[in-house]
Amino acid sequence: MNRIDCTFQRLxxxxxxxxxxxxxxxxPDLDTTKRLILEMEKNGxxxxxxxxxxxxxxxxGIVIQKANIRxxxxxxxxxxxxxxxxxxxxxxQIPLIYLLYYNSVLSFGVEKFFDQCKEVGxxxxxxxxxxxxxxxxxxxxxxxxxxxxxxxxAPTSEERLQMVTKNAKGFVYCVSSxxxxxxxxxxxxxxxxxxxxxxxxCHLPKCLGFGISTPEQASLVxxxxxxxxxxxxxVNQIGIHDTPDEKVKAVGELVHSLREAI
Numbered sequence: 001m002n003r004i005d006c007t008f009q010r011l012x013x014x015x016x017x018x019x020x021x022x023x024x025x026x027x028p029d030l031d032t033t034k035r036l037i038l039e040m041e042k043n044g045x046x047x048x049x050x051x052x053x054x055x056x057x058x059x060x061g062i063v064i065q066k067a068n069i070r071x072x073x074x075x076x077x078x079x080x081x082x083x084x085x086x087x088x089x090x091x092x093q094i095p096l097i098y099l100l101y102y103n104s105v106l107s108f109g110v111e112k113f114f115d116q117c118k119e120v121g122x123x124x125x126x127x128x129x130x131x132x133x134x135x136x137x138x139x140x141x142x143x144x145x146x147x148x149x150x151x152x153x154a155p156t157s158e159e160r161l162q163m164v165t166k167n168a169k170g171f172v173y174c175v176s177s178x179x180x181x182x183x184x185x186x187x188x189x190x191x192x193x194x195x196x197x198x199x200x201x202c203h204l205p206k207c208l209g210f211g212i213s214t215p216e217q218a219s220l221v222x223x224x225x226x227x228x229x230x231x232x233x234x235v236n237q238i239g240i241h242d243t244p245d246e247k248v249k250a251v252g253e254l255v256h257s258l259r260e261a262i
Contacts, residue, residue, distance in 0.1 A: 002148060003095040003123045004170040007046055008205050017262045018227025019044055020207055021234055021255060024051040024067035026076030030084040032244040039252040041094045044259025049126065052078055052100035063232040066239060078108050082120050089121040097124045097150065114141035124148035124170050132164050158197050165202040172202055174225060176210045191224040215261035222262050230258055
């Protein structure tokens with residue numbers, strides 16, 4: 001079984017919600033990225049999204065855009081991230097998910113990309129700019145390697161929900177609001193109304209992201225879904241602290257408080 005399936009099965013048995021965190025690979029450097037992932041796992045993260053830096057991350061707000069810039073300034077590339085993941089797998093079996101843009105996959109080579117994902121231990125990919133209508137371009141390689149392509153759903157029509165979730169695997173990434181990622185003071189979407197058709201149409205775990213940034217928010221919205229995804233609030237802690245030790249400590253404390261709330 002894919003590590004993602006195993007994790008959701010374990011959490012279901014424990015009657016727990018999934019907690020998925022995000023960091024940009026190479027922000028501030030790959031050694032610190034490894035430390036951050038291990039620290040997040042120690043403090044209660046169940047899975048980690050690993051952002052592959054890109055010059056034009058269209059789905060990201062300013063916090064993650066800045067993280068991408070910081071990483072790219074150090075010449076972080078997909079090949080070096082693959083090497084880091086391979087080393088990381090000697091220390092942890094936490095599910096790891098690449099979040100990246102399709103141009104990065106194309107530039108690397110689609111078949112080569114999925115083969116290396118399998119080789120180093122990546123469990124799934126999220127590609128925000130690859131619409132469901134174009135997903136056939138990667139489907140054979142994802143199927144062959146067992147690397148899941150995670151589906152993203154926003155508030156939309158039931159017809160499109162059925163299309164997006166028809167071949168979904170792992171979990172469904174539920175976007176809490178239209179627009180880009182970022183820390184929000186309030187989640188304004190009517191989540192009960194939003195999840196009703198998703199729950200009816202799709203039987204995979206549903207994880208809510210885009211905007212959750214505090215333990216109070218996490219506690220309020222956890223009832224609607226099977227898991228929560230937090231990115232910008234974590235990346236913000238990396239950006240505002242100076243040394244690697246300070247960054248790791250601050251992220252660990254935030255992740256711990258969010259896990260407690262969930």
